[in-house]
Amino acid sequence: MFKKSLLIIISLFAGSAMAGTETWDFGTADAALDSWGMGNSITMNVGGVELVISGWSDTGGSSDNRFETGQLMKYGNGIGLINRDEGDNDPNHSIDSRYSNDYDFLLLEFDTAVRLDEFGLSWRMDGDMSVASYNGDFAGFDSSSTWANLISSGWETTGNYNNVGTSSYQATGASTYSKTWLISTFNAAFGTPDGGLDLGDDGFKLKGLVTTSPQLTQVSEPTVLLIFSLGLVMLFGRARRR
Numbered sequence: 001m002f003k004k005s006l007l008i009i010i011s012l013f014a015g016s017a018m019a020g021t022e023t024w025d026f027g028t029a030d031a032a033l034d035s036w037g038m039g040n041s042i043t044m045n046v047g048g049v050e051l052v053i054s055g056w057s058d059t060g061g062s063s064d065n066r067f068e069t070g071q072l073m074k075y076g077n078g079i080g081l082i083n084r085d086e087g088d089n090d091p092n093h094s095i096d097s098r099y100s101n102d103y104d105f106l107l108l109e110f111d112t113a114v115r116l117d118e119f120g121l122s123w124r125m126d127g128d129m130s131v132a133s134y135n136g137d138f139a140g141f142d143s144s145s146t147w148a149n150l151i152s153s154g155w156e157t158t159g160n161y162n163n164v165g166t167s168s169y170q171a172t173g174a175s176t177y178s179k180t181w182l183i184s185t186f187n188a189a190f191g192t193p194d195g196g197l198d199l200g201d202d203g204f205k206l207k208g209l210v211t212t213s214p215q216l217t218q219v220s221e222p223t224v225l226l227i228f229s230l231g232l233v234m235l236f237g238r239a240r241r242r
C-alpha cells in the first residue's frame with residue numbers, strides 16, 4: 001500500500017515535467033468563429049492550452065502594404081480568410097496570395113509556448129507556404145507592420161514548404177518553442193523564390209495543427225507541491241514508526 005502510494009506520488013510529480021502533444025482539429029464545433037466580420041477570431045482549447053487565431057493581410061495604407069485584419073471564415077473543416085480588398089468567392093475566400101497583390105496569413109497566439117510540429121490543409125491552390133515564430137513576447141502588429149520589416153521585428157522563419165498537399169499533414173521541422181506563430185502563403189519575406197516555390201499564386205484552407213508543449217498543464221504547481229509534501233509526510237511518518 002505504501003509503495004503503491006509512493007509510486008503514484010512520484011509519477012504525478014514526474015508528470016508535471018513531461019511534454020504534451022496537442023492535436024487541433026478545426027473541423028470540430030470547438031473551433032467556431034467568435035464573431036462575424038473583419039477582425040474576428042477563433043478561440044480553441046486543447047489539453048489545457050488555449051489558442052486564438054486571427055486572420056491578416058497586407059491590404060492597408062496608400063501603398064497597399066500595411067498589415068490589417070481580415071475576416072476568418074469556416075468552410076467545412078477548413079479555415080479561410082476574406083481580406084479587406086477581396087470578396088467571398090473562390091479562391092479569394094481562402095488564405096491566398098492570388099489577386100490584388102495581397103498576401104494572407106494566420107496569426108496563432110497560444111497561452112503557453114509550444115512547438116508547431118505539423119499543419120494540415122483541407123484545400124490548396126499551388127500550396128507554397130511559410131511558417132514563422134516570434135522570438136519573445138509579441139505585442140501585436142501595429143499600423144507600421146509590413147512584410148518588409150517582419151523579420152527585423154522579431155520573427156524567425158521556421159521553413160518554406162513547396163506544393164503542400166491535402167492528403168497528409170506537413171511537418172514544419174520546427175525546433176523552437178514560442179507562444180506566437182504565423183502560417184502564411186509563401187512570401188519573399190521568408191526566403192527567396194526557388195523553382196516550384198513561387199509567389200502570388202498560392203492559397204490554402206487550414207484544417208488542423210499538431211503542437212508540442214513542454215509541460216502538462218493539467219497538474220497545477222500548487223497541486224504538485226501539495227502531493228509532494230503529503231509524500232514527504234508519509235515518508236517521515238513511516239520512518240518514525242520503525
Ligand SMILES: [Ca+2]
Nearest residue numbers: 081092094096
Ligand atoms: Ca483571401
Ligand SMILES: [Ca+2]
Nearest residue numbers: 064085100102
Ligand atoms: Ca490589395
Ligand SMILES: [Ca+2]
Nearest residue numbers: 058064101102
Ligand atoms: Ca497588398
Ligand SMILES: [Ca+2]
Nearest residue numbers: 126128198199
Ligand atoms: Ca506558388
